[in-house]
Amino acid sequence: MTDAAVATLTDDLVARGWSYTPDFLPADLIAALSAECYARAERGALAPAAVGRGAGQAVRENIRGDQIQWLEGGQSPFTDVYLKTMGKLRHALNQALYLGLEEFETHFALYPPGTFYQQHVDRFNDDDRRVVSSVLYLNQDWLPQHGGALRLHLKGQPPQDVYPLAGSLVIFLSSDMLHEVLPATRPRLSLTGWFKRR
Numbered sequence: 001m002t003d004a005a006v007a008t009l010t011d012d013l014v015a016r017g018w019s020y021t022p023d024f025l026p027a028d029l030i031a032a033l034s035a036e037c038y039a040r041a042e043r044g045a046l047a048p049a050a051v052g053r054g055a056g057q058a059v060r061e062n063i064r065g066d067q068i069q070w071l072e073g074g075q076s077p078f079t080d081v082y083l084k085t086m087g088k089l090r091h092a093l094n095q096a097l098y099l100g101l102e103e104f105e106t107h108f109a110l111y112p113p114g115t116f117y118q119q120h121v122d123r124f125n126d127d128d129r130r131v132v133s134s135v136l137y138l139n140q141d142w143l144p145q146h147g148g149a150l151r152l153h154l155k156g157q158p159p160q161d162v163y164p165l166a167g168s169l170v171i172f173l174s175s176d177m178l179h180e181v182l183p184a185t186r187p188r189l190s191l192t193g194w195f196k197r198r
């Protein structure tokens with residue numbers, strides 16, 4: 001992540017509420033993170049993702065069908081490099097945009113073929129701490145015919161589809177951006193995260 005890439009990212013976030021950075025992290029690190037996600041899935045560490053919060057939380061596969069595991073520091077050298085990079089990005093966002101972001105929470109997500117996440121925004125009604133959403137994709141050799149786009153529903157414009165290509169990073173404003181994940185023909189892996197204010 002060069003200074004120029006960070007500048008473009010923050011400029012795009014201000015100008016249009018989202019940004020796309022190809023090759024955000026090196027290919028060998030992305031391959032290691034992808035292998036780690038598959039290994040976690042194989043040992044049963046990923047669990048069906050829930051929607052909602054607190055007492056209203058429930059697994060609803062008609063709304064979202066991914067399997068997730070939250071990350072913690074110290075789990076692997078690869079996830080630690082990712083967490084450290086997102087920490088640097090958090091500082092950069094704060095310096096450029098004065099967002100007061102104090103935390104970053106993130107999970108692996110695996111969408112089995114055919115699963116999806118219906119249109120939503122990432123901020124909860126009863127908790128407005130999520131300010132910026134991030135998705136880092138871990139899928140080698142992804143082709144448009146595999147489906148699985150992240151569809152951003154931009155205000156007053158046609159929707160924007162982003163394919164989940166290995167190493168690419170999408171950032172958007174958590175409260176404003178209506179978005180959905182379209183079904184794919186192959187497993188779709190990512191690290192999804194949220195920069196939060198206190």
Ligand SMILES: O=C(O)CCC(=O)C(=O)O
Binds near residue numbers: 117150181190
């Ligand atoms: O994987 C993606 O492209 C987006 C995931 C998402 O919208 C979410 O987890 O809230």
Ligand SMILES: [Fe+2]
Binds near residue numbers: 122
């Ligand atoms: Fe989302």
